[in-house]
Amino acid sequence: MATEFRPDYAIHPGVFLREEMEAMNLSQKELAEKLDCSPSVISEILHEKRKINADFAVRLETALYSPASYWLRLQATYDEVNARKKIADGNSSIGRRSSRSRKEQKRM
Numbered sequence: 001m002a003t004e005f006r007p008d009y010a011i012h013p014g015v016f017l018r019e020e021m022e023a024m025n026l027s028q029k030e031l032a033e034k035l036d037c038s039p040s041v042i043s044e045i046l047h048e049k050r051k052i053n054a055d056f057a058v059r060l061e062t063a064l065y066s067p068a069s070y071w072l073r074l075q076a077t078y079d080e081v082n083a084r085k086k087i088a089d090g091n092s093s094i095g096r097r098s099s100r101s102r103k104e105q106k107r108m
Helices: 013-023 028-035 039-046 054-064 068-088 094-107
Strands: none
Touching (some): 013 039, 013 068, 028 039, 054 068
16 A cells, blocks of 8 residues: 655745746736736735635736646645644644543543
8 A cells, every 4th residue: 555645844835936926037016917916915925924815826827827726736735734734743722622522521
């Protein structure tokens, strides 16, 4: 049986967006104009403060000629890896809730 590879790190889509912008020699303002959005939206994505949603991915597809699915997969992978890390690091209430439930079940 093959084991599924699960990386323990992911790169925010903003890093890839920055690379695309540099390759096309686009400023944040120019890209914002192409996407019909505020330059602050671009800045937030580039600084990993905002996620790429479906609407934005479709806009990127139109402006940069890269499929919306590419941007959405990058975001989904980033989110999944960070969720797994959060749970593994104990920064989630999942384990605590299930422990409490087991204790309560033993009392019954």
